[in-house]
Amino acid sequence: MGTTTNPYELHLDQNPANYVPLTPVSFLQRAARVFPDYTSVIHGQRRFTWKETDARSRRLASALAQRGISTGDTVAFLAHNTPEMYEAHFGVPMIGAVLNAINTRLDADAIAFILDHGEAKVLITDREFGELVTHILGKVFYKPLVIYIDDPECENPGPKIGECDYEAFIAAGDPAYQWALPANEWDAIALNYTSGTTGNPKGVVYSHRGAYLTAVSNALDWGMGPHPVILSNVPLFHCNGWCFPWTVAMTAGTFVCQRRVSAKVIYDAIADHKVAYVNGAPIVLGMILNAKEEEKRSFDHIVNVMTAAAPPPASVLASMEQQGFRVTHVYGLTETYGPSVVCAWKEEWDHGDIEEKARLKARQGVPYTLQFDLMVADATTMQPVPADGETIGEVFCRGNQVMRGYLKNPRASDEAFAGGWFHTGDLGVMHPDGYIQLKDRSKDIIISGGENISSIEVEGVLHKHPSVALAAVVAKPDIKWGETPCAFVELKPGHNLTVEDIIAHCKANLAGFKCPRDVRFGDLPKTSTGKIQKYVLRKQLQDEVGDSVPL
């Protein structure tokens, strides 16, 4: 029966004609070639075409190369969502360098740590951060080349720190610079530090391949046609704006910049630029709904809103839909290039009432089209839990939308990948129809009298109360029960509630053991990306209890 050698292994190798490393930089090449005069980027009074964005990105690559930057070198950005930051997503990888977009809300110590850890050779910063940069430069061990962005839209420019401004820097570059494909599609394209609620942040490394496939899947999973106009309320320093800069190039769409998210910015972008895609943290939904009348603008197209992790309550969803917004719920982590799970919507669900729709949409969902696999499993044995919508396990995923690992942190990488799956650290359930739903971060679960209490579930009930603006529930040490739920509540302006009101509301909506025993009112501590810092709340409770409870 045939030859003994597999004939498909003979003289059918990869060569430059039939194998090209996947890199999202190729999307820019195509956009500039096929749609040279289409609008690529809008920022205030500035407006670029794909031909221009391509030339500017090549100039940036060329200028960096002139300064000796090359493969495996880190180029850091400390900037808002401006055209320069957009171009960095192409110009930096064009020379094989790695883009490290840094969270602008961090303090000088944290940023200095990141620059040193990432060994950044270049730091490109917005003038707004001039003072901060001075402090940072006083702290870093490796001194990077510093360039500043002098954005005319900047309302509070600080001192000009650095060698020259960005425009002068790239003016020295060649607009026709011939960039090379990465030697390997596994090569690093970006470095993103996790916000790190405890300890030093970890540097998540993205590959060209992963960025490429995420960019494509974004378009598939959000149902984006050609030339979408998108306002990214996700900062580009957060998972590279969920990889949407690359998606926009692939679709030859338009990327609308902003220096600061606000209701006015969102509505103006929708009305003035026909933005049809808006992404952002759940807070963006609130901004849209609670905009003042003078901020709202009318529009006559559907605006798609992608929001992550925190499911929109039914009332929010209903209001959004009435006002012409269509919400897509996604879930992911920095380690998964941003969203890699989507609550893929089924037409037949359109017929349910709004409560039912909200219940379905509250689920995080299924793997992205180009992500490979997702499971909820016992954290130790890694055996999948029953798909009963009840049994809590850890969420695991695997596929090309998982990071290469943590930079210079082999132990953390090994832990994250133990058993051949990425450990998200999130707890959830698997519903019978294959959709997952998050129940908690593993460290946020409350164990009271041996029973697991999902802080997300209790928070969901609190958020249904019309006077509650924001709520967080954490474990309070308890001699009898081990832990009990304690609620921290921010009320809406002009509203008043008592502890008893909150507890009564919870008792009406929750099993008794899940109800908070303790309720505190006041502003909640948040990270620079707007996440509630539960560890601060937990620490506060532990400090109060002091040594009275063995921990």
Add this chain to the structure above:
Amino acid sequence: MGTTTNPYELHLDQNPANYVPLTPVSFLQRAARVFPDYTSVIHGQRRFTWKETDARSRRLASALAQRGISTGDTVAFLAHNTPEMYEAHFGVPMIGAVLNAINTRLDADAIAFILDHGEAKVLITDREFGELVTHILGKVFYKPLVIYIDDPECENPGPKIGECDYEAFIAAGDPAYQWALPANEWDAIALNYTSGTTGNPKGVVYSHRGAYLTAVSNALDWGMGPHPVILSNVPLFHCNGWCFPWTVAMTAGTFVCQRRVSAKVIYDAIADHKVAYVNGAPIVLGMILNAKEEEKRSFDHIVNVMTAAAPPPASVLASMEQQGFRVTHVYGLTETYGPSVVCAWKEEWDHGDIEEKARLKARQGVPYTLQFDLMVADATTMQPVPADGETIGEVFCRGNQVMRGYLKNPRASDEAFAGGWFHTGDLGVMHPDGYIQLKDRSKDIIISGGENISSIEVEGVLHKHPSVALAAVVAKPDIKWGETPCAFVELKPGHNLTVEDIIAHCKANLAGFKCPRDVRFGDLPKTSTGKIQKYVLRKQLQDEVGDSVPL
């Protein structure tokens, strides 16, 4: 400045969590998990869901594995576009085997050659070909396991040749069979023999990676949203139906089968199954437009029609649009997984008149979104021609949508990939806006008195004549001019024209030297895939001329 080692090379390797070989089989896994009850495949009275297609594909994989078929083994199909053939696109690669879908219009000798050359271990055939299979089995050197498909829709079943029928064969397989990812995404997934106008056909080898990326790009470049319903008039033995079986799984759409293309089949599929995507050779456009009134059905959605290589004339395009069809023009070869070039449409072109739109749409266009590069260049020096829409060169492409090579034909592979580009053998021009337009196959160009004459251009003029059904123009040896154009013309039924009519029509529309000196009327010889066999016409002319012209 930092360490001397590239930190991105350390302990950031591929592992099962963060690297999964690209394979379109994963699309079936996702469709079955997320949309288990959505309709996957429709054929006559049969209708399957994704859960069922997944189970049947696993049964096929399992049944093949039970018979010792494994990685690198070829499984041949001689079948129409039926559910069994659809399942083969998943069941065969699930075990690492290679699908060889064979052109059903070939004769026993050609098929025997293909089976032996591809070393097929299994042959699965439709009963319609029972007699043919008997002949084939008398000719092959390697005797494959033979299974027959007993399709209830078959109107002329032949003898049952083989061990058992397909249903019995897969019934022995496990519907929960645990398939494995390919060891390498470069592994072969399919083997497609070119129709081969001269000499023995060549076996084009596709990889899992290429099939995956083509499947994705199909959806992007045709603007397919979720759950498209498609009627493939492209036979699945032709570039695996341009890789659309995999696209349909990725989008959890519906694949509508047919045993034979006809106007009635097309209209019924559109009206009964809400087919919104129809692909096929240019002849399909004619079928749609020239359908009898009793074959036509009304519908109230847009039907997208993808057609390859031969540009639709303005009149055809206008009629199509009036009747609710939207035509997308693509170009590719078996070697590029089917279409890899698309005439990407620009909204601003909608405002032109129909002649202008037809002129723009007649161009083959730009690389597919996930294809890397395309150029028109001098065939010898490989220097790009000026983008003037005039200078003719050979069309070259490179990217992941290029075959691995020709099976057991290293010389042909090396020639095809010389210089790091795939040589299409087609001649074309590059327009100033970056869109290519085909002018001819390199062997079809006519060189008359040192001037190049594009046979496609002359044919285009002939096709504009209202009485001409089909025309082919080839070189006729000529003592004075070297070659002159000779036209072969099929007239529409009931129409009459003289040679003088044709020549006058050409003179009114073409430069004098491009006008045919000779015109012949009659049916044109066609390949089994409907291509005109110009080599037959050329040979006829050469035989006539005999030795009178030195060749």
